[in-house]
Amino acid sequence: MSKKIRIAVQKSGRLQEQSVRLLKECGLSFSNGPNRLKTETYNFPAEILFLRDDDIPQYVEDNVADIGIVGENVFIEKQKDIALIERLDFSKCRLSIAIPREKDYEGTASLNGKKIATSYPNIVQQFLTEKNITAEIHEISGSVEIAPGIGLADAICDIVSTGSTLLSNGLKEVETVMKSEAVLIANNNLDAETQVLLEKLIFRIKAVNTAKNNKYLLLNTPNESIEAITKVLPGMKSPTVTPLQQEGWSSLHSVVNENEFWEIIDQLKALGAQGILVIPIEKMII
Ligand SMILES: Nc1ncnc2c1ncn2[C@@H]1O[C@H](COP(=O)(O)OP(=O)(O)OP(=O)(O)O)[C@@H](O)[C@H]1O
Ligand SMILES: O=P(O)(O)OC[C@H]1O[C@H](OP(=O)(O)OP(=O)(O)O)[C@H](O)[C@@H]1O
Ligand SMILES: [Mg+2]
Numbered sequence: 001m002s003k004k005i006r007i008a009v010q011k012s013g014r015l016q017e018q019s020v021r022l023l024k025e026c027g028l029s030f031s032n033g034p035n036r037l038k039t040e041t042y043n044f045p046a047e048i049l050f051l052r053d054d055d056i057p058q059y060v061e062d063n064v065a066d067i068g069i070v071g072e073n074v075f076i077e078k079q080k081d082i083a084l085i086e087r088l089d090f091s092k093c094r095l096s097i098a099i100p101r102e103k104d105y106e107g108t109a110s111l112n113g114k115k116i117a118t119s120y121p122n123i124v125q126q127f128l129t130e131k132n133i134t135a136e137i138h139e140i141s142g143s144v145e146i147a148p149g150i151g152l153a154d155a156i157c158d159i160v161s162t163g164s165t166l167l168s169n170g171l172k173e174v175e176t177v178m179k180s181e182a183v184l185i186a187n188n189n190l191d192a193e194t195q196v197l198l199e200k201l202i203f204r205i206k207a208v209n210t211a212k213n214n215k216y217l218l219l220n221t222p223n224e225s226i227e228a229i230t231k232v233l234p235g236m237k238s239p240t241v242t243p244l245q246q247e248g249w250s251s252l253h254s255v256v257n258e259n260e261f262w263e264i265i266d267q268l269k270a271l272g273a274q275g276i277l278v279i280p281i282e283k284m285i286i
Helices: 014-025 053-061 071-077 122-132 166-167 192-212 223-232 258-272
Strands: 007-011 038-040 046-051 068-072 082-087 092-099 117-118 136-141 155-160 171-180 183-188 213-224 240-242 250-259 274-280
Touching: 007 053, 014 046, 014 192, 046 053, 046 071, 053 068, 053 071, 053 082, 053 183, 053 213, 068 071, 071 082, 071 122, 071 171, 071 183, 082 192, 082 250, 092 122, 092 240, 117 122, 122 136, 122 155, 166 171, 192 213, 213 223, 213 258, 223 250, 223 258, 250 258, 258 274
Parallel strands: 007 046, 007 068, 117 136, 117 155
Antiparallel strands: 038 046, 068 183, 082 183, 092 155, 092 171, 213 250, 213 274, 240 250
16 A cells, blocks of 8 residues: 555644645645544545644654644744744734733833743743743643733733734733744654655645735736836746737736735836736646
8 A cells, every 4th residue: 555644734723724725725635524533635645634733743743643734833832853844824923922901011121020821831931031031931721811810920922813812801912922824844754755745745835825926917018018018027937928919019928926916017007008917826836
C-alpha cells in the first residue's frame, strides 16, 4: 500500500472551516461529518485527522500526524521541535495584553508586579523577559477576558481580532505581543515518500493562495496607449494584446495584484483604457 500523508486540522473552532476549505481548494476531496475524527481523501494519498488545535503541535512532533494547520500563536506557544512550512493567510489575529479600561497605563513598566491571566504562558513570559518586567502569569484555558472582572488578574493576554470581546468585557488593549495567522506545520523527520506528498501539497497551496491575491484583468485600449499600459500592468510575463474589430483599438489581458488594484485602475483610466473587467483567478502557477 502506498504512503498517505496524515494531515491534522482543528475539529471545530476558528480554524476549522478555512483549513478544510483550503484542502478542498487544493483538490483533496473528503467528507467531514460533524462526528468524524478521521477521514480519507478520495483522490490524493492523505488522511485527515480532526483534533483540538492545542494538541496538534504535539501530535506532529510525535509523528502521529505528519503535518498540521494551527495558529502561529499555538505553534510558538507549544515550543515543539517541528517546522513552520507555510503561512496560510487566514485566521489573522494578534495576541495582546489588555487591562481594565479605567486603569492608567504608562508603558510596560505598569505591568511590574501585576498578575496576568493567559492561555499563552510561554509567549507572555518571553515578552516580559524581553521588556525586563517581573509579573505573575496565571494560566487559564479559556474565557480569559473575564479574569480582571472577577478579580482573578490585573491584566490578560489573549487573542484579539475586532476587539469586540475586549470592549464587551470592559478592557482596553495596551500591548501587541505578536501577530498571528494560520500556518502549515510539519514533522522534522518526514520520510522521503511523505516529503514528496508534502511538496505536492505546498505547490497546490501556493497556487491557490497566489490566485487569491491576484485578479485577471481585461480592458480595451487605444493602440497608442499599449506601451504605457504595459508599464503599469507587467502581468506574469507581459500582457496579451489582441486587435479589436474597431480600427486603432486592442484588447489587453493581464494579471494584477489585489493590493495594487485600485491604484492601477486609476492609472489605466487616465491612459484611456475602457471596458475594464476584473475576474477572480482560481489557481495560479507562476
Ligand atoms: N477572533 C479571531 N479572529 C481570527 N483568528 C482567531 C480568532 N480567535 C482565534 N483565532 C485563531 O484561531 C485559532 C483557534 O481558535 P479557537 O478559538 O477556535 O481555539 P480553541 O478554542 O482553543 O479551539 P480548540 O477547541 O480546538 O482547542 C487561534 O489559536 C488563533 O490562531
Ligand atoms: O477581538 P474579537 O473579534 O472579539 O475576537 C477575539 C476573541 O475570539 C476568540 O474567541 P472565540 O470567539 O473563538 O471563542 P472561544 O475561543 O471562547 O470559544 C478569542 O479567544 C477572543 O476571545
Ligand atoms: Mg484550543
